[in-house]
Amino acid sequence: xxxxxxxxxxxxFGGAAKLFADVIAGCAEQGHLPxxxxxxxxxxxxxxxxxxxxxxxxxxxxxxxxLGSLPLSVLALSSAxxxxxxxxxxxxxxxxxxxxxxxxxxxxxxxxxxDLARALGELPDPRSRFVFPExxxxxxxxxxxxxxxxxxxxxxxxxxxxLCGWLAARGGGVSxxxxxFEHERGARQRPATVLALGFAGATRDGERMSRVLxxxxxxxxxxxxxxxxxxxxxxxxALAGRSRSLFGERGEGAxxxxxxALVERLQARLGNDSVHALxxxxxxxxxxxxLRVVAAPxxxxxxxxxxLPAPVLRNSAAGPRPLCLLVQPQALRELAxxxxxxxxxxxxxxxxxxxxxxxxxxxxxxxxxxxxxxxVAISRRDEWLWIFRSQAGWFxxxxxx
Amino acid sequence: MSSSTTLAQILxxxxxxxxxxxxxxxxxxxxxxxxxxxxxxxxxGWPRGGLTELLPLRxxxxxxxxxxxxxxxxxxxxxxxxxxIAPPHLLYAPALQAGGVDLSxxxxxxxxxxxxxxxxxxxxxxxxxxxxVVWLPEVQAASLRRLQLAAEASQALxxxxxxxxxxxxxxxxxxxLTLEGEGEQLIVHLLKRRxxxxxxxxxxxxxRPLRLRHALACPASAVSAARSLSRSAIA
Numbered sequence: 001x002x003x004x005x006x007x008x009x010x011x012x013f014g015g016a017a018k019l020f021a022d023v024i025a026g027c028a029e030q031g032h033l034p035x036x037x038x039x040x041x042x043x044x045x046x047x048x049x050x051x052x053x054x055x056x057x058x059x060x061x062x063x064x065x066x067l068g069s070l071p072l073s074v075l076a077l078s079s080a081x082x083x084x085x086x087x088x089x090x091x092x093x094x095x096x097x098x099x100x101x102x103x104x105x106x107x108x109x110x111x112x113x114x115d116l117a118r119a120l121g122e123l124p125d126p127r128s129r130f131v132f133p134e135x136x137x138x139x140x141x142x143x144x145x146x147x148x149x150x151x152x153x154x155x156x157x158x159x160x161x162x163l164c165g166w167l168a169a170r171g172g173g174v175s176x177x178x179x180x181f182e183h184e185r186g187a188r189q190r191p192a193t194v195l196a197l198g199f200a201g202a203t204r205d206g207e208r209m210s211r212v213l214x215x216x217x218x219x220x221x222x223x224x225x226x227x228x229x230x231x232x233x234x235x236x237x238a239l240a241g242r243s244r245s246l247f248g249e250r251g252e253g254a255x256x257x258x259x260x261a262l263v264e265r266l267q268a269r270l271g272n273d274s275v276h277a278l279x280x281x282x283x284x285x286x287x288x289x290x291l292r293v294v295a296a297p298x299x300x301x302x303x304x305x306x307x308l309p310a311p312v313l314r315n316s317a318a319g320p321r322p323l324c325l326l327v328q329p330q331a332l333r334e335l336a337x338x339x340x341x342x343x344x345x346x347x348x349x350x351x352x353x354x355x356x357x358x359x360x361x362x363x364x365x366x367x368x369x370x371x372x373x374x375x376v377a378i379s380r381r382d383e384w385l386w387i388f389r390s391q392a393g394w395f396x397x398x399x400x401x
Numbered sequence: 402m403s404s405s406t407t408l409a410q411i412l413x414x415x416x417x418x419x420x421x422x423x424x425x426x427x428x429x430x431x432x433x434x435x436x437x438x439x440x441x442x443x444x445x446g447w448p449r450g451g452l453t454e455l456l457p458l459r460x461x462x463x464x465x466x467x468x469x470x471x472x473x474x475x476x477x478x479x480x481x482x483x484x485x486i487a488p489p490h491l492l493y494a495p496a497l498q499a500g501g502v503d504l505s506x507x508x509x510x511x512x513x514x515x516x517x518x519x520x521x522x523x524x525x526x527x528x529x530x531x532x533x534v535v536w537l538p539e540v541q542a543a544s545l546r547r548l549q550l551a552a553e554a555s556q557a558l559x560x561x562x563x564x565x566x567x568x569x570x571x572x573x574x575x576x577x578l579t580l581e582g583e584g585e586q587l588i589v590h591l592l593k594r595r596x597x598x599x600x601x602x603x604x605x606x607x608x609r610p611l612r613l614r615h616a617l618a619c620p621a622s623a624v625s626a627a628r629s630l631s632r633s634a635i636a
Binding site: 262266270276277286291321322326382383384398400401 | 459460461462463464465466469482488489490491492493494495496497498499500504505507508509510511512516519520523524526527528529530581582583584609610611
């Protein structure tokens, strides 16, 4: 028996009648033919369903009349109680409801009277929630024996749907699930054919599982006809639902993972410090004019602050800046008054004086005071370099890549 | 239907090209920002969903400046993400910003060895990535082939930098360019492209620091001036 509390969801699913029809259709899709009823209390719904009355009943005051038309058999009482009720002259629930509740409790015990009160909504009827099992294991009997592996995909799809529902309820995904194909019993019982499906990452995407299964079934040899299909899955990994951005950032739902997921994945393998974004800082010393910042792609819309055009910190007095900067300036030899880097360098532009920085000279790891004259230089091999001269000599600091 | 119509239909397919003509591309390319280069590339620009192999002869010939206009366009106009993987030097943010790249859409990943190709493949699979620039000095042909397949499944631009010595090796990349500096210009050789071969070198006027201000009037005097200034700083 399956009890669904739907009062809170009526609006979302378009009213009681539509939701009821959807539930029945959903069950039919899974291959079940439910005997269902809709009532304001769980017990009333149960009795109506057993009685085969599937007209929706949405109001509490309709209940005595609707329940009254049911036979006593829906209560599933013991034969002794049935006989006593018959001796009272009660033939239907209507007769039972007419009896004084206090006398009924004295004669048949408090259980039945309390049930009647619960069914009519006079007493609260709290139910414990359904807890999904820790492991998923489902078995499906095929309507006919299947000889061709590729024909199993259709039936397996039903199990995959069930698995996806189980995973969605648990908020998880699996990276492996195991299909078992049991063969027909005969003179020679063969062991079940086991097919383990592996996925690149945890998933609960039924389409994706079906695709992988289809690929594998295509190449699977079957020793005998299949009668049962089983599907097992264990240890689901937490898999958060994915919210789509309203306008679709790019790729028009190409089915790829989001940028946030990419950043997480890269950080997981390469280390948090290895994946970062860049930002500029209003500073004149080249090493301090940029910053590593945390890569935090916004999943949906941009924040209001980032919608504003970023201030371009290009000082009009600043000279050209190279696209690549060396982590540590590299000392260059000087020959005949010219810096050398694979031959003498030709100075093309400069000097650009960059100096001062006494304010952080005392801090550890800070650049401190500098006094440098930067030049754009070209080497004999046509490399464009950014070099500077300081008290300590010539240094290569950047490459105009 | 005559057989000639069928032939014409076949020839219109983007994956069929005639030996004497430039191939069409399934997707229009991203304009490189250099009209001379656009004319020579199938699709009229850097190919989307294809691996572009760049083989610079030396560093500092303008290899990144060649990509900068397209990268700026993707990040600014198409709001696409740029991913740079395993750059050999620090990518200098002020210069990228001056080149028009939206830094809020740039991701830099330092990935040693074989992780670089892996990171590249993951980035290709992500939504919203417009271009990937990756340095793969020691990549195997097999992983290059994998990257090409992954690129075909996406719409991103994929630029792979490899040493110029690889020019003689076969490669699955549909577009291969060697880059060479010659004075102020960058000389591009189209080693391989879809369609007819192009053997003439293409001079491309990439952004060079000389075009800005600060032209040096007399280098020697500037050097001595710098030296005297440094000395005065010591004193």
